Amino acid sequence: MRALMKVCLAGLLALSCVPEERRTLSPEVNIRASDGLQTLPWVPGGKFTVKVSVPKPENGQLCGPLNARADITTPTLDTGAVVTSTFALKQEGNCGAYAGLTELAWPTGGHFQARVSVVGEEQVFDLHMDEPKVELVRGNPTRKGGQLTVPLCIVSSAARGAVNLTVEGGTLDDGQTARRINLGTIPCDDQGVLEGPRKSWASAVLFTMAERAIMRADLEGRANDVLPVELLPDLESLELDLTFQPSTLPPPGSVFAVTVTATVAGGIADGVPVRIETTPEAEILPVNGVTDEQGTFTAYITVPEGIVSMRIDATSGALRRGKTLADSP
Incomplete structure (x- = not known):
């Protein structure tokens, strides 16, 4: 009997009164987007949530501490990626069901594979995250004296976040050459051609007296950023x-x-x-x-x-x- 009790209490999980051949946890893993779309939304840093639940067995009881582990198994050199996490599952009541969650990060977006393990039971998931992109759309410029005023629409494939704007050859509407602008859900008048299942927008105004201004729009939280420099060429010189x-x-x-x-x-x-x-x-x-x-x-x-x-x-x-x-x- 003592030997049986040691087996039931060993490791991270104690399964008492459950026959040996039926000691499976059947964990349920949820990595789906809450909006029902097939892809994961890109949010700052490329973060996404892994939820794990373990139901209470129909026969016997499930007691004791229980951990889960989530890993992104696709190789990456991105230093901003979070590819592994071991996390505790919280038990409900007295020997009830377990539930817990953790966060991983895939900043580059696109296809990748993840694996979730609970006491040796593994599930593998093929996932696709929206790729982080930014488009800078120039509206119709107006001139007063030597100053050209250019409305700008920033369009992003990110579900939310912020864009860092920098200007050479002009200033933004606050008189600065750099500014952090939050993305929102209200579209600009000129929405550009950027495609994606989710979009976010922001507006700004460029003031310039130069023949040409250089704009850069960087999506915040994107590691190893390779977004192109956007030019505003030949603005009615x-x-x-x-x-x-x-x-x-x-x-x-x-x-x-x-x-x-x-x-x-x-x-x-x-x-x-x-x-x-x-x-x-x-x-x-x-x-x-x-x-x-x-x-x-x-x-x-x-x-x-x-x-x-x-x-x-x-x-x-x-x-x-x-x-x-x-x-x-």
């Missing part, structure tokens, strides 16, 4: 042209005028901020200004001693245009 009066460099001590004309797609652009720079340095009045209703800004430069030519540049944001003015041959 602002153009600056310089004319001089007189058309040749006058003698030292003389004053000449430089007029900057700003255009967008060939049309007059008023309200464009302009800065004048010279090489070598010279006295400029005024150095800064904005174009008038005719799209022009005029400054006056005093010619320094000992030069036969001068480089004059007009800048507006990241845009720079210049010409060299030489004295008469």
Whole structure:
């Protein structure tokens, strides 16, 4: 009898009054998506839940501590992946059923295989998780003076999470060049072409005075990120042209005028901020200004001693245009 009791209480599980040939646990494993879709949703980090329950045997009783183990058996080099977990199952009442859960992570999404074990009884599952993707969709830009305003729609295949936006050649609507934006369930006006069983969206606004802005959208929690850099090319480029009066460099001590004309797609652009720079340095009045209703800004430069030519540049944001003015041959 003592030997029989030792067998019943040994290890992680005690099965008393259950015949040896019927000591099977028949664990139930649930790794399904709660929304009923066939794929697992991608959430930050690629995390998903493994639920295990062990029903109370019809005959006999099931008592004592019980553990389960979940493993992702598909090889990966992703350091963000969580591929194994041993976890305790909690028992209901006095020798009742068991239940427990754990979390694994598969950041890259796609197909993989998982194995769940309870006291030697194994179940293997072929799984597919939505692949984490982000699309940055540009709306119709508008221009006021030298500033271009571009509405942006961020579309993701993730069920939820956040996107980190970074900008070169402009700023976001909060005046910063980087921002974390939460994804939500309300679609943007322009939803893009990204496909997937689940989608999430976010909106932002880009302000730029550059000829081209570079945007990057990184899905938060994606390890070893390989998302492409998104470009906003050729956004109705602002153009600056310089004319001089007189058309040749006058003698030292003389004053000449430089007029900057700003255009967008060939049309007059008023309200464009302009800065004048010279090489070598010279006295400029005024150095800064904005174009008038005719799209022009005029400054006056005093010619320094000992030069036969001068480089004059007009800048507006990241845009720079210049010409060299030489004295008469």
